[in-house]
Amino acid sequence: MVGVLLRFRLYSIAVQADIMKMFLQIGLKEKDRDVTRFLWKDPSKDKLHVYRFNRVCFGLTCSPFLAMAVIRHHAELKKEVHPEAAQIVENNIYVDDVLLSVENQEAAR
Numbered sequence: 001m002v003g004v005l006l007r008f009r010l011y012s013i014a015v016q017a018d019i020m021k022m023f024l025q026i027g028l029k030e031k032d033r034d035v036t037r038f039l040w041k042d043p044s045k046d047k048l049h050v051y052r053f054n055r056v057c058f059g060l061t062c063s064p065f066l067a068m069a070v071i072r073h074h075a076e077l078k079k080e081v082h083p084e085a086a087q088i089v090e091n092n093i094y095v096d097d098v099l100l101s102v103e104n105q106e107a108a109r
Helices: 002-008 030-036 063-077 083-091
Strands: 013-018 038-041 048-051 097-102
Touching: 002 083, 002 097, 063 083, 083 097
Parallel strands: none
Antiparallel strands: 013 097, 038 048
């Protein structure tokens, strides 16, 4: 994180990207869903319902790590096609935000 912030302040033009609803875009494998199991009781009924998340949810200790790992994985997959973009993502990501600065507007495009 410190490295990302230091590089962000390096030049005068800031560039920021955020992946909307990042955690909810990451699916959980069937075998991993049981760790997100929870109980729900409808106030008007006595029956308990058992649910499990099929997506990464907010509040899990591992959620930020999973988000960064997924982004880095996809950057690695596209490294040959888009080497500059992959390097920017790998070096300037924090959870679901990419922060960097550039010298001029042309470089930002």
